[in-house]
Amino acid sequence: MPIAGLKSAKWALPLGLLLWITVAEADLGHHLEFLYIDANEGSASGGHAALKFDQQVFHFQHIEPGLLRLYRNDAAAFEFAYGFQENRSIYGHRIDVNADFFQVLRDAFNRRLLIQNQQLSLLQALHDDQALASDLQNPGMAPHISVKGLGYFLTQYRPTATLPVASANIAPSSQALQQLRDAIVKEYGQNFLVDKRQQTWQNLQSLKPELAFKTASGELTDMRSTATSSAFAERYRNQLLNMAAMDVLQTGLSPRTESLLALPEATFKLSAAQLAKLQDFRQRLLADLISLMRSQRNDWGYPLLVGMARLHALDYSIASGYLIVLNRSRSENDDPQATIIEDANVPAALQYSQQVFMAASGHLDSPAALDELAYSELELSATALMQLHKPREDQQPLKLLPLTTTPSRPAAAELIGLPIPAKKLADFQNTVTEQIEIYQNQLQSLYGYNLLNRNCVTEIFRVVNQTVASMAVANQESTRQASQQLLGGYMNEQGLNMIPFVAYAHIADTYRLSASFQREPYRERRRQLRYRQMPQWQVDLQESNVLSSTIYDRNREDAAFLFFTQDQIWPRPLLGGFNLAVAGGQGLYGLFSWPWDSGDNLHKSLKGIVVSLPELLFFNIRKGSFPGLLPEVGIYVP
Structure with missing residues (x-):
């Protein structure tokens, strides 16, 4: 069973533009595909199983601390990672179902995915609250807190009650931020920015350590979401982020040089029409940032930081005639998820990145208006391409850093103390510690991994049979009768069906199949x-x-x-x-x-x-x- 995600595809797959040929879908009816992935060294060394709905694949993976987590992947990405990069044979059964059951079952997997993601996020929020409560008891000795998006402007940030004196009187170094600041003052008044920053500081100082939710024995379920409020650490981090964004805006900082990427080659020189498209996008971005200053969202500082950095990059692109974008790679050169490209593969990688970039830059030639999604694709593809052009030292293999799904380059912010008694913080920390233990036990009970009776195969059948059972109740049938009607037979998630290749064989004798297939792994295709x-x-x-x-x-x-x-x-x-x-x-x-x-x-x-x-x-x-x-x-x- 797998213990890791699609780690081998961590560089190419985030772009979502894989050059892969998949089996054509049938024109009539609906079908699921049960996929059995053959064993190989590494993750899923005992084989793996997944369920495919059109171009989405759902599968369960073993994660720490001993839980089974549901993942949803693009089908092409999934099959390329397992069939090509991990060199595994993929066997499939095509199961005919009606349109209603197809949609109900896919909704069941999506609901399970959303609920579990929320529950694991809540566990992380509890750990964050525990760490913050501990650090605030001695903020001078505490480590810095990471603020997303701020790394485009600063490497470190020290929050203060007023605008930092050292930078309050300097002339703005970014004309884009100067224009934005003047536009905000014109729209909302001379004192708006000063008052908003002061209010942000007061919001930070008035934070109270309160639990976002309370765990209770037996109430956790994979069928419904948990009602929560914002966690203490999340509220603290958001106020730091908001204040940092205000300071960047008011001091007019330019983005750091290393946070911007330029494509100066003549091949990528922008045409007059493309420049006009960027100019139009810039004007809409400026208007959005002005409106953002009235936003009621708690983390408005993050889109403000990213928007200001993009505004600056757009101005440079329009002025120079060459595309300049935000760097969307992670900033740590020793990132363990970095992909090593051997010298022999560099030409192919470069060709692929150029193809991806040219596809994304097609948005600049499209008659449709350039929107944020299209511009984000442009940033991602340009970042991937520029990584392949960066100089290397000492003949070291080319290292490609993972790309981020959003522009989130972080910076370190000093922890600022709050007017909260130390005893209250200590009591809150103890309470959170108790809640973590309770919640982890609940998650273990709900999603605990067990090789023999709870693994990647049994969970697929469990979700399928639960969905069938809910429909059987509505139709006053037994689960087995409903499964025979909907799928052609009934598969128990227990017994030998917990072994992937055994379950695959049993499906052939149980469910209503229209076809079975095998997709050869990469090495075998090359041998052929x-x-x-x-x-x-x-x-x-x-x-x-x-x-x-x-x-x-x-x-x-x-x-x-x-x-x-x-x-x-x-x-x-x-x-x-x-x-x-x-x-x-x-x-x-x-x-x-x-x-x-x-x-x-x-x-x-x-x-x-x-x-x-x-x-x-x-x-x-x-x-x-x-x-x-x-x-x-x-x-x-x-």
């Missing part, structure tokens, strides 16, 4: 292409091991091994013995490399041993993976 160029025996010999393979390249995700055993059955124990020896050798090396690799080689050695042992019994798990694969590199074989 090579068969057209060379004799089969020569391809099989060359691709049988990692030393001579022209398809597989050693990568940081896989444990060391020598032979691919999925292609051979009878020689598998012998080849597995060699793989086991290689894994043992990596372990011996790991004993010496522990001081500088933090046990990475020892960990991979253990993983290699675990996936090599089944090969001695004619069973294959490991197939090799391609984490650096980009969408256009994936080759579709009909």
